[in-house]
Each structure stands twice: as structure tokens, then as C-alpha cells.
Amino acid sequence: MTDKKKRSLYLSILMIVLGLALAAFSRSLVVGKSSSSERISIYQETILEYEALQAQNQRLIEQNDLLESKKDVLISNLEGDESYEEIIKEREYYALISGMAAVEGPGIRVVLNDRIEYDPARNPIESIVHDKTVLHVIDILKANGAQALAFNSTRLTAVAQIGCIGPTILCYNNRQMPPYVIEAIGPMEEMANAIAGDSYLSHITSSEIGIRMSINMMENLALPSFSRTGDYRSLITLLEAK
Numbered sequence: 001m002t003d004k005k006k007r008s009l010y011l012s013i014l015m016i017v018l019g020l021a022l023a024a025f026s027r028s029l030v031v032g033k034s035s036s037s038e039r040i041s042i043y044q045e046t047i048l049e050y051e052a053l054q055a056q057n058q059r060l061i062e063q064n065d066l067l068e069s070k071k072d073v074l075i076s077n078l079e080g081d082e083s084y085e086e087i088i089k090e091r092e093y094y095a096l097i098s099g100m101a102a103v104e105g106p107g108i109r110v111v112l113n114d115r116i117e118y119d120p121a122r123n124p125i126e127s128i129v130h131d132k133t134v135l136h137v138i139d140i141l142k143a144n145g146a147q148a149l150a151f152n153s154t155r156l157t158a159v160a161q162i163g164c165i166g167p168t169i170l171c172y173n174n175r176q177m178p179p180y181v182i183e184a185i186g187p188m189e190e191m192a193n194a195i196a197g198d199s200y201l202s203h204i205t206s207s208e209i210g211i212r213m214s215i216n217m218m219e220n221l222a223l224p225s226f227s228r229t230g231d232y233r234s235l236i237t238l239l240e241a242k
Contacts, residue, residue, distance in 0.1 A: 096148075099157040099226040103148045107185035107221040108192050110137055113178045115210030127210050129180055131164035136200060137182050138162075144194040146184035148223050152176045155226040179212075188217040 075091075078084045095101035112134065115127035138149060138160065149156040154171050161172045169176045184191055192215050195201060204211040 095225075099148070099155045102223065102225045103185060104220060104222045105147070105185040106188050106217075106219055107146075107148075107183060108141075108188055108195070109216045109218055109221070110141075110182045110184075110195055111212075111214045111216075112137070112180045112182070113212040115212070118210075124209060126204050128167060129169070129178060129211060131162050131169050133204065133211070134162055134169065134180055134182065135160075136198075137195065140194050140198055141182070141184040141186070141191050144187070144190045146186040146191060148185040150181075150183045150223045152181055153224065155224050157226050183218075183221055183223060185221050185223060192217055 075088070078087060092101065096103065112129045114129055115123055118127050134151065138151070138156070141149060149160075151160070151162065151171050154174070161170075163170050169180065195215050201213065203209065205213050
């Protein structure tokens with residue numbers, strides 16, 4: 001093969017390589033533009049959905065305020081009625097047991113925290129506090145006379161929504177962070193002894209597992225009402241969405 005033919009061959013190969021490179025570059029630009037447009041579209045849809053949920057939530061708040069006003073009017077209209085006192089007492093009783101009224105009284109405070117310097121490669125998974133640990137403590141307190149409960153300053157109702165997503169504990173869809181504080185109004189000594197004597201809690205608070213737990217008896221605990229936390233609004237939104 002002559003030098004001229006060799007140069008022509010090399011030039012042809014070079015042109016082919018450059019052509020392929022340009023084609024690949026052009027495709028990447030098209031794909032990048034398409035991907036960028038898709039991300040913008042998803043972002044815009046998310047914004048619209050968020051604004052719709054905000055508007056829906058605001059409507060429900062206004063409806064709730066209106067219902068509260070109507071309730072106050074109806075209660076005031078009962079004044080002077082023979083059954084007024086009985087109705088008010090019944091309302092207060094149901095507000096108390098449903099968690100819709102703030103309460104004060106003697107009780108205990110249980111604080112749970114993860115193992116110090118937890119290392120997933122060396123320490124067991126039990127070394128961090130999970131939802132089942134919190135629910136276990138709550139069940140013990142209920143079984144030993146707890147009349148009202150709160151978790152990280154959120155009042156618990158008869159249907160306590162506590163769950164786990166990865167390492168995060170949710171309470172009524174709100175993220176909670178350690179230390180986890182569980183407060184209960186009721187017979188102090190009975191509840192404290194039940195927590196201190198529980199075999200599962202003794203196991204996870206051992207040096208091998210390393211969960212940290214403290215129990216304090218309180219002469220007076222003040223627990224907020226469930227409605228004060230604002231959580232009921234998110235629950236109403238979820239229910240309406242269904």
C-alpha cells in the first residue's frame with residue numbers, strides 16, 4: 001500500500017471516529033434537554049399539588065373554627081337548662097378520655113435514647129430506639145393505670161399513630177428525634193415499678209445493647225390537649241384525601 005493510500009485510509013478512519021463522537025454528543029444534548037424538561041415538569045406538578053393541599057388544609061381549618069363557634073353557641077344556649085351541668089360534665093369527661101382536653105396531675109416521665117456512638121457494623125440494631133420500643137413502654141403504662149399520655153410533647157389519643165420509617169420515628173405523621181420522652185399521668189409508683197421491672201427494657205438497657213433510659217416520678221405533669229398540637233388538621237386532610 002502506498003503512503004498516499006495509507007494517509008487516505010487513516011483520514012477516513014479519523015473522519016468516521018469524529019462522526020461517531022459528534023453523533024454521541026448530539027444525542028447526549030437531546031437526552032439532557034429532555035431530562036431537564038421532565039424534571040421541570042415534575043417540579044411544577046409538585047408545586048401545584050402542594051398549593052392545592054395548602055388550600056384544602058386552610059378550608060378545613062376554617063370549617064373547624066366555624067364548628068367550634070357553633071358548638072360554643074349551642075353550649076351557651078343550654079345555660080339555665082336543668083340538664084346543663086350534666087351535659088357539660090359529660091362533655092368534659094369525653095374530652096378528657098379522648099385527649100382533647102389538657103390535663104395535669106401526678107405521673108412519670110420515661111426518657112429513651114439511642115446507644116452512645118452507635119456503630120451499625122459493631123452494635124445490634126436494638127441499640128437504637130424503634131417504634132416498637134416506644135409502643136412497648138406505652139402499653140406498660142396503660143396496663144398500669146395511665147390515664148393520659150404524651151410522646152415528645154404530643155398528646156396521644158386512644159388511637160396512637162406511632163410508626164417507623166428507617167431510623168425515623170413518626171407520631172401522627174410528624175418526625176420525632178431522640179431523646180424520646182414519654183409522659184403519663186396516673187399512679188406514679190405502679191407505673192415506675194412496672195417500667196423498671198420489665199424484662200425487655202432491662203435487656204435493651206444492658207451494657208451489651210446500650211439503650212439509655214431514665215424514669216422520673218413527677219408530682220405534677222402538664223400534658224397538652226391533642227388539638228393544641230395541630231396534628232388533627234393533618235389527619236383530617238388525610239381522611240378527606242381518601
